[in-house]
Amino acid sequence: GESVGLHLPTLSVQEGDNSIINCAYSNSASDYFIWYKQESGKGPQFIIDIRSNMDKRQGQRVTVLLNKTVKHLSLQIAATQPGDSAVYFCAENEGSQGNLIFGKGTKLSVKP
């Protein structure tokens, strides 16, 4: 389920390690999912997306996994770099109007 609390969930990794960021989505009817990266002082930036008819999609150093059975989405970042430090959001498309519903976000900190 979604995290509850005052602080943003934080994942701290060593440079060069792999990172896994998890997300639980709410609507079993959602058919499209996106991961966004938001650096400090900037707007969310598209990373990778996946449709509900797939369970895995790979990009450059990133992989998204979708488990519709448990309504779970994950983002894997290979060989994490300091430039990957940011807040990561998952988002689900709730319908044909393209309205994206965002998850609460996870802050990724990369230690050099």
Added chain:
Amino acid sequence: DTAVSQTPKYLVTQMGNDKSIKCEQNLGHDTMYWYKQDSKKFLKIMFSYNNKELIINETVPNRFSPKSPDKAHLNLHINSLELGDSAVYFCASSQRGLAGVPLRFGPGTRLTVT
């Protein structure tokens, strides 16, 4: 060649004032959105406009009103500003049609109400 731009980037104002935030996109998208990001980084949709028609309004107070002079612009007007309106506001755009098109976001406008 900025895709989605917003002005101003920072806006500091007093309670009770009326202010506007402007947004422009040069991507040729037919749908534009406004999102609000609170202090906990939670992003919530406020409005979207498709071909000058409001298609989503997520129970936002009527002090907030989007205005779209054409499909490349969606401005946000806020009347009688309150302390709780302090947040970062993001404009976004997409090409609606088939479901499943990523939104492109602007750089955000940080609004501080004192």
